[in-house]
Amino acid sequence: xxxxxxxxxxxxxxxxxxxxxxxxxxxxxxxxxxxxxxxxxxxxxxxxxxxxxxxxxxxxxxxxxxxxxxxxxxxxxxxxxxxxxxxxxxxxxxxxxxxxxxxxxxxxxxxxxxxxxxxxxxxxxxxxxxxxxxxxxxxxxxxxxxxxxxxxxxxxxxxxxxxxxxxxxxxxxxxxxxxxxxxxxxxxxxxxxxxxxxxxxxxxxxxxxxxxxxxxxxxxxxxxxxxxxxxxxxxxxxxxxxxxxxxxxxxxxxxxxxxxxxxxxxxxxxxxxxxxxxxxxxxxxxxxxxxxxxxxxxxxxxxxxxxxxxxxxxxxxxxxxxxxxxxxxxxxxxxxxx
Numbered sequence: 001x002x003x004x005x006x007x008x009x010x011x012x013x014x015x016x017x018x019x020x021x022x023x024x025x026x027x028x029x030x031x032x033x034x035x036x037x038x039x040x041x042x043x044x045x046x047x048x049x050x051x052x053x054x055x056x057x058x059x060x061x062x063x064x065x066x067x068x069x070x071x072x073x074x075x076x077x078x079x080x081x082x083x084x085x086x087x088x089x090x091x092x093x094x095x096x097x098x099x100x101x102x103x104x105x106x107x108x109x110x111x112x113x114x115x116x117x118x119x120x121x122x123x124x125x126x127x128x129x130x131x132x133x134x135x136x137x138x139x140x141x142x143x144x145x146x147x148x149x150x151x152x153x154x155x156x157x158x159x160x161x162x163x164x165x166x167x168x169x170x171x172x173x174x175x176x177x178x179x180x181x182x183x184x185x186x187x188x189x190x191x192x193x194x195x196x197x198x199x200x201x202x203x204x205x206x207x208x209x210x211x212x213x214x215x216x217x218x219x220x221x222x223x224x225x226x227x228x229x230x231x232x233x234x235x236x237x238x239x240x241x242x243x244x245x246x247x248x249x250x251x252x253x254x255x256x257x258x259x260x261x262x263x264x265x266x267x268x269x270x271x272x273x274x275x276x277x278x279x280x281x282x283x284x285x286x287x288x289x290x291x292x293x294x295x296x297x298x299x300x301x302x303x304x305x306x307x308x309x310x311x312x313x314x315x316x317x318x319x320x321x322x323x324x325x326x327x328x329x330x331x332x333x334x335x336x337x338x
Contacts, residue, residue, distance in 0.1 A: 003035040033160030038106045042165050051102075052095045062092055063171035070175055070182070086180035095172055096185045103169075107159070109191040110198030115216040116187035132211065132222035138234055139249035143217035144179040144186050146243050147193050152179070155192050187216065197237055204233055227252050277327075280313055284330045292337055307338050 001009075007028055014024045031041045042048050049056045062069050069092045074082040088096060105118065140146075149170050156166035173179070179186040198214060205212040210230065211222045221230060235245050286295045296306060303309070314331050318324060 003032055006031065006035065006041070030160070030162070037159045039103050039159050039161075042161060042169075044162075044165065045168060048165065048168060052098045054091065054095060058091070059095075059168070059172070062095070063168060066171070066175055070180065083181065085182040086175050087182040088180075088184075092172070093184065096183055099169060099173065100185050100188060103156075103159075104185060104188045104192065107155075107188075107192050108195070109188070110195050110202065110214075112198045112202045112213050113191045113194065114213050116191060133224045133254070134222060134227065135253045136221040136225075136227055136230065137249070137251045137253075138219040138221070138231070139246040140217040140219070140238060141244045141246035143243075144181045144190060147179045147186075147190055148242075149174040149177050151193055152189055155189065190216070193241075197241055200237055201234060276313075277317065280310070280317070280327075280330070283310060284333070288333065307334055310334060311338070 010028065010031070011024055014027070019027075027043065030043070034041045040051060042051065045056050045059060049059055052059075069089050070086045071089065072084060072086050074084055087093075109117065152170040152173055153163075153166045156169050157163065161169070173183060173185040173189060175183070179189060194214065201219075202212050204210075205221065208225060209223055210225045211220075213220050219234065231250065238245055283295070286298070290298070292307070296302075311331065311334050314327050314334070317327050318331065321327075
């Protein structure tokens with residue numbers, strides 16, 4: 001439906017409902033900007049409630065008692081520390097997926113953002129930095145929780161939504177005043193939030209013949225450049241949007257060293273780190289020699305999703321190198337016993 005069709009339909013129904021001409025003009029003016037931004041027209045809570053399929057009282061509870069609508073658990077990071085995951089309950093997850101598919105995916109993000117984009121693989125981020133004289137990786141500290149609810153509200157306000165609607169949608173996407181690690185909306189919202197910064201940093205890089213991409217909170221730069229000047233510029237830009245660089249994770253890699261981008265070696269051709277490949281080799285060796293159940297019992301693996309989890313790791317390796325015969329065989333074996 002285009003705006004002209006919407007305008008006719010809305011005017012007919014509004015007149016039947018007794019709307020004044022002034023109200024009709026105001027509503028259509030509001031709707032026009034949303035149409036221009038290719039997002040759904042949402043006037044109020046009732047309107048959003050009808051679109052997401054949950055009643056107003058549920059939405060009110062979800063934004064008032066938000067912590068009760070999440071399940072929290074921890075996962076171990078590579079450095080041995082723990083990361084808290086906040087997973088929304090199925091009903092809230094369904095609402096967030098509606099917001100993601102019907103609103104967020106219609107918003108432009110920078111072409112230098114390489115994560116969380118439909119139909120875009122991690123390989124496109126890696127090949128961009130292959131065989132460069134220098135590779136610099138910079139990590140944004142405490143990424144999702146540093147993006148606040150007000151930042152999210154501004155995203156929806158800029159689309160044309162009212163303050164009330166913007167606040168409601170932002171609250172449905174946030175937990176304790178910021179983006180939660182675990183909500184389906186958080187990744188793409190982070191890309192939208194960083195759009196301007198990505199564009200400013202990329203312009204700086206293009207002017208100096210530096211390659212730049214950002215994969216979530218991992219910023220990668222490659223080419224021949226003055227790393228101190230580049231790091232200072234990026235730090236100033238990231239600080240200006242109230243984010244912070246994790247200096248401990250900043251890494252400069254030269255051609256005579258292993259150049260790693262998001263866990264993948266990019267010196268010659270993209271390849272998953274040997275240590276990660278070798279760990280899978282060991283697991284598959286014991287599974288194929290002693291059987292899945294015996295292997296799990298011997299190393300005390302109790303999680304029910306062990307095989308899908310292992311398949312996910314193998315699929316990731318095959319995403320980087322689809323003709324890896326060894327891991328193609330591992331995948332076929334696991335699919336057979338699954």
